[in-house]
Amino acid sequence: MTWKVIRLELASSWEFPRGSAGRSYLIRLPLTEEGVIDTATLASQPARATVRRYWANEADMIGNLVPTPQGYAIRYEGKGSTKANGGSDGNGHSNAQLFQFGADAIKLGEQIFLTEPDGFESRFRIASLH
Structure with a gap:
């Protein structure tokens, strides 16, 4: 087991035909x-x-990844979006449903769907893995 840093970048979409780093x-x-x-x-x-x-x-948002029954979510520090799918924990943190990784391997170049804090689903590609 190794801890890895995974960079996800917005993939090609109607609004961003070339994606967005x-x-x-x-x-x-x-x-x-x-x-x-x-x-x-x-x-x-x-x-x-x-x-x-x-x-x-927008200001950067920092948090921790937490498992949920539906996949994984981000628990944002401080003033996270209380409109997020996961809601607020009442302690200044908000939980936003982020993504679902199944048993499949995380591979460079693959694409996944993420649910943003506002509930909008976007497609991201794995841009780097190290």
Whole structure:
């Protein structure tokens, strides 16, 4: 198992035909040799699973990745969006449904769908993995 930093960039869409590197996430996750999320390590060291959301013309959002019954979510620090799918925990954190990674390996160039804090679903590509 190795902790990896995964960069997700907005993939091609109607609004962004070439995608957008200015709309991205950096996600730190424990991955097995096969590239699958190591759920045991994630459960034993949850504070290491960090996320930073970079969005053009918006302040960065920082948080931690947390497992949910539907997949994974980001628990944002401080004033996160209370309109997020996961709502607020009442302690200044908000939970936003982020993505669902199944048993498939996380691979460079693959695309995944993310649900943004406002509930809008966007497609992202795995731009780097190291």
